[in-house]
Amino acid sequence: MSDLLEQLSASVSSAQTVEDLTRPLLEMLEAVTGLESTYLTAIDEAAGLQHVLYARNSSAMQIPEGLSVPWNDTLCKRALEEGRTYTDDVPGCWGDSEAAQALGIRTYVSKPVRMGNGALFGTLCAASSESRPKAPQADRILTLFAFLIGQQVEREQLIHQLLAANEQLASVAATDQLTGLPNRRALTSALQRMLAQGWRLNLAVQVAFIDLDGFKSINDTYGHEAGDQFLVAVAQRLQGVLRADDLAARLGGDEFVVVLTDVGSPEDAAVVTDKLLGAMHGVFTIDQLPIIISPSIGIALYPEHGHNAAQLLRCADAAMHHAKESGRGNRQFYDPSMDASALDVLRHERLLREAIADGAFELHYQPQVRLSDGALQGLEALVRWRHPERGLIGPDEFITFAESRGLITPIGRWVLREACRQLKAWQAEGLAMVPVAVNLSALEFRQRDVAAEIAAVLRTTGLAPQYLEIELTESVLMHQTGQALDTLNALKALGVGISVDDFGTGYSSLAYLKRYPIDKLKIDRSFVMDTPGNADDVAIVTAVIQMGRSLQLKTVAEGVETQAQVELLRGLGCDQIQGHVVAVPMEGGVAGEWLAANTAVR
CATH class of the missing domain: 3.20.20.450 (EAL domain)
Structure with a gap:
């Protein structure tokens, strides 16, 4: 018994999943009961089926993993209903079970596997094609093993729920909920990764800071709902111009950022930015109303103007403000003179x-x-x-x-x-x-x-x-x-x-x-x-x-x-x-x- 307890302790402490725990328990269960087939089932009452999840077979009688049988035909259901945990005469007790007949089961022992709230998950079973006497301690060991598996099932389900909640949280926190574009936090993280790739591959990266000239007048004239529809349309138009490896994000309000990778030269960057300007200068139709607006775009380049996301965004923002001061509806490349004096710093x-x-x-x-x-x-x-x-x-x-x-x-x-x-x-x-x-x-x-x-x-x-x-x-x-x-x-x-x-x-x-x-x-x-x-x-x-x-x-x-x-x-x-x-x-x-x-x- 001491050896069994040592094995049990090792299995419980090392198990990360239900399978990790169940497989060694099935081997121990065979040693305790003397029954050569041990297995764990899951019950799907809604579908009316019982599924064999994990099984161990050491004789000619084989209970295969993946086997599904009608729940009403199973020995497990009969044992639960009658409160019977052991029988060495399955044909005599439950001769009408087609599943038991097909598998040739004569001796059968089982315990329900329940989670902490009492919900039935499945059954832990041992069976033989021969008539076997009930082993000492079998009930206690089977009850303990079923309890441990139920606890592991509950832990695994909780982890899955937490992971799902975590994924939902990460997705919502990284996305601008109006346009579906990455938000400021996601942009900063993605831009830093793109800069790291640019450094490894010796590629230039362009950051374009876009502000919509006169956007406030849309909200004031047509209402905030129309303004929101317009921002969604702008996001869609930006995505339609970009390549698969480029990135568009919304910082908030009427501010967007576009990141272009593998930019060959400042001239190439200018050509791509002019395409953005052309796309944005077109007519937008919102609620059957034609709306025309111009963007002011500021451009910063890696590595010329900065080596991290914060520097490049700051430089592109400064260039965008210079574009507004230069008549709006145009693009400007960053120049150090646009910054506050280094003496101020x-x-x-x-x-x-x-x-x-x-x-x-x-x-x-x-x-x-x-x-x-x-x-x-x-x-x-x-x-x-x-x-x-x-x-x-x-x-x-x-x-x-x-x-x-x-x-x-x-x-x-x-x-x-x-x-x-x-x-x-x-x-x-x-x-x-x-x-x-x-x-x-x-x-x-x-x-x-x-x-x-x-x-x-x-x-x-x-x-x-x-x-x-x-x-x-x-x-x-x-x-x-x-x-x-x-x-x-x-x-x-x-x-x-x-x-x-x-x-x-x-x-x-x-x-x-x-x-x-x-x-x-x-x-x-x-x-x-x-x-x-x-x-x-x-x-x-x-x-x-x-x-x-x-x-x-x-x-x-x-x-x-x-x-x-x-x-x-x-x-x-x-x-x-x-x-x-x-x-x-x-x-x-x-x-x-x-x-x-x-x-x-x-």
Whole structure:
């Protein structure tokens, strides 16, 4: 029996699929029962059939895999109805079963395979053409094996459901729902791949930024529905001009981008762009009304004007604005003079370096509350820069620039220390016994000592590890491998929480959610802001919440601003919310007053 248990343990721990688990169990079942044919069936009651999924035969009697027999004619159905699990005289008990007669079954033992909700999946059976006595422990072993298979079936079905939801989420998140074209996120990813191919094959790539001149007048004159129909028609016309390897995407509003691969020269690029201009200058018919509009097109080329997607899109955008300033309805190639002066960039960098040296940053805190009762669950620390000329500016206006200039690490370290210090101070006053969330950039995450640095900050500030959460974006996790897992495991060993920020805007991969020790999914505000009126966004939010619940991860919706959104998220089972409906981000003093006034610690 001990050998059997060892085999069973090994089979259960290594099984990835129902088949992986069932085949060794059938072999063990033969050894336990002494019956030479063991098999697993699936029951399709709607079709009235029973199917043999997997079978093991060690005698002349063969029960083939793939065999289908009428459910009403099976021994399994009779055994279930009579509550009989064993008989050594099948002809005497159930002589009317044509399937049993055809197979020559005389001894038969079976147990139903059920899933956790009690639903019948099939039966686990053993049979022989000879009369065999009932083996000791056969009932117990058969019951155990049937239970284990039922659990594996349920797990496999859940994984299939999650994968389907994940595919739906990825598809919706990457597509412009009006035109069916790739959206901005999908464009950036696809363009980066096309640039990588261009680098490998030494091919030029053209990025054309298209803006429709006077589009607002269509909405104002004919209405937004006509405007939407016009945008769909523009998308179709663009696709009709492009080659199979080219790409058209909609950024939003009346802005489109076309990416052309294998462009031979600037002259060739001009010829192709002129075809786009010609196609767009034609008459569009919307609701039997002729509409004529012109596009302004800006062109940037790889490698002349940039080596990554962000650079080329910026350059093409600058060229498009130059086309508008040059009379509209034309195309312009990017020229460095179209950019802001390089001196402005250097000055911006100098101001940011001075801000780091002078500590010209401050943190604002935004509460996260539990939907079920409004109890405070956490605070997110959001950095602001006290700009010497523009006043207080948000992270969207300087974080990306700081990353590009190698300045994000000192900013990130200051944010971490200050957030931990402030939370510890509040806790000393009896406030905010909840974690504070701090965003970690990709550059900081790649540092090999990031876990050690966080541990040092916790020791210095005296903050307990369970009161710190680290927020990472999906792209950070997707572009890391073993080092990411090591770092996350080190953080979890410290007791620090880990959240995926802006979930749904990147890869939304079920694989990394299962692989990494993640605690929370934060639903990006871009999916929340148009709910409950936008059905596509509601579908995305629903899928994320269901995915989180299935994987036992907390879900936090960002950017919640209305009571209607609160009710929708509560109904969908979202755990926590964050947004103006709770409180705007507040500087430390105001946040402390908010904590005291709301008595949120429960």
